[in-house]
Amino acid sequence: MQPAVSLQRNKSAGRPRSTESEAAVIIATAELLKEMPLRDLTIEEIARRAGVGKQTIYKWWKSKSAVALDAFCKAMLTEVEVPDTGSFLEDMVKQLRSVTRFYKSAAGSAFCQFLAEAQSDGEFKRTFLNVFLKPRRDAVRVIWERAIQRNEIAADTDPEIAMDNLYGPLIFRLMSGHGSLSESVTRQIARNAFLGIATEKAHAAYRKRTSER
Template sequence: MVQQKQQTPGRPRSEASHQAILQATIDVLKQQGYRATTIEAIAAEAGVGKKTIYRWWSSKAEVALEALTTHSNTHVPFLDTGSLQSDLLSYFERSFESLRGESGMLLRGIVAEALLDPAFAATFQRVFIVPRRASLVELLQRAQARGELTAETNIEVLADMIFGAKWYRFLLYPAPLDTTFAQEIVALVSRHRA
């Protein structure tokens, strides 16, 4: 969850309003894109005042980040199927599908914001990137414990290579995020099998 501003004395935060704002943020971002989205539009969609949003988040970037993080946690989980190959293929299938759709458009806007704002970049890394990388490392460690990766495999570097390939294609290189690419990554990872 994004670190939010310290609440001032007064009414406690309503969980219903919180969820309405997160859903409204996703809806408005999908309709308008990140750049055109405003706090005013989010507030109108959620049926709350702008002050409510600013009481809990300091910027459009922070509310968008929490909304996207919550959405991604639900739609792109790291499953434990008991097999490295199945775990990775499942992850890539869900992740690539999400990135090819509206979530990818939203994430590009947030990444652009992070490139322009160093303070927000640190929040983005802490809230979005680091937990996902940690989940991938955990997935690889489980595979190593099952004997699916050699004991000598540097899990940290392997995680960076897997994420690097995904992020490179997502943000910079005009090649598809598809099943073929996922299978090629899994085949490369499988070369480290015990």
């Protein structure tokens, strides 16, 4: 999206890209996304709000979705927080709840919009995957890897599928609204995802722990 200028020869003649304009576009887009769904966003309105020529936007971004994704990422400098409680289940619960909280927030609600946009824009789908989704999944995968090392789940567990067992239900509920996402629900989702891949030993430990209550 943005040119990785740093490594580039900066010697090219001519006026360099205006950082003010870029920032103004990003900020205007972020604001607009709080007022309307991505679908209703228009390049024209972004340009108007940012006090920028339309051409400037077309020059640096491929589509309004690209601008929006850029704005979304910029607003999310906060690193992904990966919990490490020592308990796989608790890590999952914490993570799921944290993600849920974010996706339900004003800023995070854009996530579903991006997934929606991806349905009719293959190019954006790939970008979204590479720029946002994959990195985040890579970051949280450690939870499952630690669980394997702790022998809580089988060594041959496919973390990708295991992750979808956790996040899939969340995203489905977010997008269709067919069920709530209360604390209780997220715990059940996490628990099911956990028991679905837990080793026999971890299973037994879980049963023992819950029966004691």
